Amino acid sequence: MEEKAIICKELTKQFGDFYAVNKISFEVSKGEIFGFLGANGAGKTTAMRILCGLSYPSSGTASVAGFDVYRQQESIKKNIGYMSQKFSLYENLTVLENIEFFGGVYGVSRKEIKERSNDLLETLGLQKESRKMVGELPLGWKQKLAFSVAIFHRPKIVFLDEPTGGVDPVTRRQFWDMIYEAAASGITVFVTTHYMDEAEYCNRISVMVDGRVEALDTPANLKHQFSADTIDEVFYQLARGAKRSAD
Amino acid sequence: MKVLRFILQKEFRQIFRDKTILAMMFVMPTVQLIVMPLAMNFDVKNVNISLVDHDHSTYSQKLISKIASSGYFRIISSDFSFKEALMHIEKEEADLVVEIPSGFERNLVRDGAQKLAVSVDAINGSKASIGGSYLNTVISDFNAGIDINIRNINKTPSGVIDISFRNWFNPMAEYKYYIVPGILVLLLTMIGGFMTALNIVREKEVGTIEQINVTPIKKWEFILGKLIPFWVIGMTVFSIGLVVCFVVYRIVPEGSIALIYLIASVYLIALLGFGLLISTYSDNQVQAMFVAFFFMMIFMLMSGLFTSIDSMPTWARIISNLTPVTHFIKVVRMIVLKGSGFEEVKTELCYILAFAFVLNGWAIWNYRKTN
Amino acid sequence: MKQLFVFIRKEFFHVFRDRRTLLIMFGLPVVQILLFGFALTNEVKNAHIVISDNSGDVQTLQIINKIRASSYFTVEESVLNYKAIEKAFRRGEVKCALIFPAHFSEDLKHGGKTQVQIIADGSDPNTAKTIINYLTAIITDYQQQSSSSGLAYRIIPETRMLYNEEGNGSLNFIPGVMALILMIVCTALTSVSVVKEKELGTMEILLVSPFKPVLVLIAKAVPYLVLSFANFTLIVLLSVFVLDVEIKGSVILLFVESTLFIITCLSLGLLISNATSSQQTALLLSLMGMMLPTMIFTGFMFPLENMPWIFRMISNIVPAHWYFLIIKAVMLKGLGFEYIWKETLILIGMTIALLGIALKNFKIRL
Numbered sequence: 001m002e003e004k005a006i007i008c009k010e011l012t013k014q015f016g017d018f019y020a021v022n023k024i025s026f027e028v029s030k031g032e033i034f035g036f037l038g039a040n041g042a043g044k045t046t047a048m049r050i051l052c053g054l055s056y057p058s059s060g061t062a063s064v065a066g067f068d069v070y071r072q073q074e075s076i077k078k079n080i081g082y083m084s085q086k087f088s089l090y091e092n093l094t095v096l097e098n099i100e101f102f103g104g105v106y107g108v109s110r111k112e113i114k115e116r117s118n119d120l121l122e123t124l125g126l127q128k129e130s131r132k133m134v135g136e137l138p139l140g141w142k143q144k145l146a147f148s149v150a151i152f153h154r155p156k157i158v159f160l161d162e163p164t165g166g167v168d169p170v171t172r173r174q175f176w177d178m179i180y181e182a183a184a185s186g187i188t189v190f191v192t193t194h195y196m197d198e199a200e201y202c203n204r205i206s207v208m209v210d211g212r213v214e215a216l217d218t219p220a221n222l223k224h225q226f227s228a229d230t231i232d233e234v235f236y237q238l239a240r241g242a243k244r245s246a247d
Numbered sequence: 248m249k250v251l252r253f254i255l256q257k258e259f260r261q262i263f264r265d266k267t268i269l270a271m272m273f274v275m276p277t278v279q280l281i282v283m284p285l286a287m288n289f290d291v292k293n294v295n296i297s298l299v300d301h302d303h304s305t306y307s308q309k310l311i312s313k314i315a316s317s318g319y320f321r322i323i324s325s326d327f328s329f330k331e332a333l334m335h336i337e338k339e340e341a342d343l344v345v346e347i348p349s350g351f352e353r354n355l356v357r358d359g360a361q362k363l364a365v366s367v368d369a370i371n372g373s374k375a376s377i378g379g380s381y382l383n384t385v386i387s388d389f390n391a392g393i394d395i396n397i398r399n400i401n402k403t404p405s406g407v408i409d410i411s412f413r414n415w416f417n418p419m420a421e422y423k424y425y426i427v428p429g430i431l432v433l434l435l436t437m438i439g440g441f442m443t444a445l446n447i448v449r450e451k452e453v454g455t456i457e458q459i460n461v462t463p464i465k466k467w468e469f470i471l472g473k474l475i476p477f478w479v480i481g482m483t484v485f486s487i488g489l490v491v492c493f494v495v496y497r498i499v500p501e502g503s504i505a506l507i508y509l510i511a512s513v514y515l516i517a518l519l520g521f522g523l524l525i526s527t528y529s530d531n532q533v534q535a536m537f538v539a540f541f542f543m544m545i546f547m548l549m550s551g552l553f554t555s556i557d558s559m560p561t562w563a564r565i566i567s568n569l570t571p572v573t574h575f576i577k578v579v580r581m582i583v584l585k586g587s588g589f590e591e592v593k594t595e596l597c598y599i600l601a602f603a604f605v606l607n608g609w610a611i612w613n614y615r616k617t618n
Numbered sequence: 619m620k621q622l623f624v625f626i627r628k629e630f631f632h633v634f635r636d637r638r639t640l641l642i643m644f645g646l647p648v649v650q651i652l653l654f655g656f657a658l659t660n661e662v663k664n665a666h667i668v669i670s671d672n673s674g675d676v677q678t679l680q681i682i683n684k685i686r687a688s689s690y691f692t693v694e695e696s697v698l699n700y701k702a703i704e705k706a707f708r709r710g711e712v713k714c715a716l717i718f719p720a721h722f723s724e725d726l727k728h729g730g731k732t733q734v735q736i737i738a739d740g741s742d743p744n745t746a747k748t749i750i751n752y753l754t755a756i757i758t759d760y761q762q763q764s765s766s767s768g769l770a771y772r773i774i775p776e777t778r779m780l781y782n783e784e785g786n787g788s789l790n791f792i793p794g795v796m797a798l799i800l801m802i803v804c805t806a807l808t809s810v811s812v813v814k815e816k817e818l819g820t821m822e823i824l825l826v827s828p829f830k831p832v833l834v835l836i837a838k839a840v841p842y843l844v845l846s847f848a849n850f851t852l853i854v855l856l857s858v859f860v861l862d863v864e865i866k867g868s869v870i871l872l873f874v875e876s877t878l879f880i881i882t883c884l885s886l887g888l889l890i891s892n893a894t895s896s897q898q899t900a901l902l903l904s905l906m907g908m909m910l911p912t913m914i915f916t917g918f919m920f921p922l923e924n925m926p927w928i929f930r931m932i933s934n935i936v937p938a939h940w941y942f943l944i945i946k947a948v949m950l951k952g953l954g955f956e957y958i959w960k961e962t963l964i965l966i967g968m969t970i971a972l973l974g975i976a977l978k979n980f981k982i983r984l
Binding site: 271533534544 | 636638639642643645646649650653654656657658659660661662663664665666704705707708709710713726731732733734735736737738739740741742743744745746747750751753754757758760761773774775776777778779780781782783789790802806807810814894896897898899901902903905906907909910911914915919920921923924925926929943946947950951953957
């Protein structure tokens with residue numbers, strides 16, 4: 001049997017009578033690029049925060065990299081990488097210092113950090129900027145750097161929360177090349193996005209509407225199922241019925 | 248342990264990168280420590296008096312010259328009426344008005360007693376009451392010196408009680424010995440409290456805390472990583488402060504410096520824990536700062552820095568005892584001025600230790616990586 | 619104009635959303651007034667003293683009873699040597715020791731002279747002085763009463779407490795607290811509100827809007843003006859109803875002058891916000907940097923006359939100092955505008971200067 005990276009069953013997060021995430025169930029296989037779609041306020045980020053161990057679920061079960069989200073959050077954290085919607089490297093640290101810090105807290109040895117960061121800077125073409133403050137870099141570079149830092153410690157799964165927001169098309173393309181590369185090296189990628197063309201790059205996608213997963217399949221199957229030409233259309237058909245207004 | 252080293256490296260880098268904040272942390276307290284005690288002087292030297300002499304007699308002249316020569320007072324005006332003299336008080340030029348009624352000398356000699364009208368500006372609290380009591384001393388001295396009285400005393404020898412007094416630890420009763428160590432503590436408290444209160448909340452506001460929370464960093468590692476750099480800075484500020492005390496005010500601790508450092512180090516831990524606690528509860532920097540400021544204000548007023556704790560009502564003394572600053576100010580004063588040893592300060596040390604444990608424990612408990 | 623109102627409303631929402639800061643803003647004056655009013659005093663009460671009576675005769679007992687009867691002291695009697703006194707001082711339990719020598723009465727009767735010794739813990743010089751004064755007064759009093767003749771001729775000073783017949787201690791600090799709270803709260807909040815927009819980058823959005831930059835600043839300042847005004851009213855109400863302070867002068871004049879001072883503080887806040895680039899710096903500057911200097915240079919805790927001349931000069935450029943004088947004159951002494959026009963002019967001048975620099979800088983930034 002194929003090993004599952006993420007298993008979710010009836011996962012629910014409730015704030016008062018508001019169901020941010022309402023009984024969602026899905027599985028993500030190892031090495032898969034899993035797209036997590038939904039309008040603003042549909043519950044994507046909340047679900048992702050639970051899977052990352054940042055938030056407790058209200059009910060249901062879920063395991064990430066084989067660890068339980070209720071009791072083993074710290075074990076989960078050792079095995080995942082995370083890149084949040086808000087840019088989250090330290091702006092007042094240099095590129096190298098950021099890499100060193102985040103590598104260090106995941107327990108990568110100093111020697112390893114040095115070797116890997118050299119490679120990383122080379123692939124990103126950031127050698128000259130390595131001693132620049134991250135705050136001075138253009139957004140596109142920041143995002144690529146943030147992604148590289150998120151997978152620097154070679155996690156089993158990486159969670160990306162709208163990683164390409166506000167980035168130009170060329171950089172987005174490069175960003176997705178990086179995602180493919182990561183997936184090829186065996187890292188499971190769990191990504192939320194607003195860009196429907198990006199959804200096409202995923203192995204499988206799920207669409208969340210009002211806290212529920214309304215559709216889940218490969219992009220091709222979904223287009224077929226909704227008799228649409230593009231994922232955009234699929235998404236529109238599903239999201240149109242949403243009761244929650246976007247924030 | 249290895250992880251902690253990475254965290255520390257990062258924290259130190261961030262602190263040393265922001266030169267404005269760094270300068271503020273070191274320069275502001277140093278300057279304030281040099282300047283403030285010069286300004287904080289309760290010694291009332293020049294009480295300004297407006298005189299109204301309706302009598303113009305020998306005795307009234309004698310009394311006036313006695314007042315003028317006492318050294319406490321400065322006679323700023325001689326007026327013809329009380330109304331004119333009052334103007335000087337209204338304009339804040341005078342602190343009290345002494346009005347010698349007409350018939351002053353005559354009544355004194357005939358009746359053996361004469362009243363003298365003293366009006367003090369009772370809004371200027373300390374000055375008014377101290378000036379009033381100085382004047383009373385001068386007048387009773389004057390009474391004893393009236394020649395008729397002197398003859399009387401000599402005729403009937405009743406005993407004289409000679410009161411001698413001494414001020415131990417501070418023979419000249421100089422205020423600076425009292426206030427300087429207190430200010431040092433206060434400044435250290437402000438630096439430590441404000442800086443740490445702002446720190447975690449800043450990461451919250453910027454969003455980097457999310458990134459930290461998703462890493463396997465342990466809670467204690469994170470808190471310790473935040474504590475240690477500010478602890479080092481706090482101890483440095485404290486050391487600079489001690490040097491300033493010596494260089495500027497010639498205050499050398501009577502007691503053991505090692506003991507001061509021991510207690511200062513525990514105190515700083517308690518204090519930083521307090522800052523972190525505020526930090527974990529606040530949503531943004533403004534909030535953190537205002538909450539910290541609120542408590543700093545209470546700390547400052549209740550710590551016995553300016554006013555004696557013994558004189559407070561019971562409820563206020565309880566609050567005062569629940570204030571870490573109170574205990575540290577007390578200890579620093581004891582060691583610096585009186586040379587108290589470990590035996591004498593151990594109760595206070597226990598208090599501070601308790602604060603350190605409770606505040607930090609609370610901060611760690613309240614900091615949630617998952618919520 | 620309509621745009622301006624919309625903008626001001628947005629700023630109000632901003633301010634009211636942060637309940638905790640709001641709570642602190644109004645909690646500060648309440649706590650300060652309560653503490654100053656009921657907890658803090660410059661007087662000495664219940665000071666622990668030790669009396670070592672080596673004589674134990676009628677006269678020493680009489681004196682000791684007199685001392686016990688006063689509310690200033692908590693008396694403990696024991697025979698002590700210097701070593702023990704020093705130890706008690708070191709521990710901080712005792713503030714003063716009073717020592718009667720052996721044969722006190724006999725010496726007094728036969729030799730006509732005897733001695734008592736007061737040893738005070740000088741590490742707290744104010745308390746020490748006060749205790750020594752009280753003790754000396756009690757003993758002198760005793761002596762005067764007991765000596766058969768007394769003084770034949772005496773001048774008795776009759777002291778009148780001007781403006782404050784009941785000796786209400788609150789009057790001493792109310793004006794100071796007002797100045798301090800308004801100064802700190804207004805300045806800090808205003809400075810942060812602008813810097814925050816700078817830090818988040820939203821300031822630029824505001825500046826490219828068809829809005830005049832001056833209007834942006836006005837819109838930012840108005841909510842804090844209103845809040846500070848409410849804060850001021852709260853302090854006045856607390857003083858009147860909790861601390862029994864009587865407002866002697868014109869209430870209208872009081873409010874007008876306070877509004878002027880609030881505007882001065884807002885201008886200072888704007889200036890700080892222009893000079894700094896992060897919230898952290900602005901906050902540290904306006905709170906930590908301003909607290910002690912305001913307390914000191916206003917003149918309400920420590921008499922300005924005692925300070926070196928340079929400090930007196932500095933106090934002249936501290937707005938709170940002038941406001942303090944105004945409040946004292948109007949609220950407590952009941953004086954009219956003719957007594958404070960000079961102070962008022964100075965405050966107006968300062969406000970114009972601060973605002974001018976702030977606006978100029980603001981435009982340059984554009």
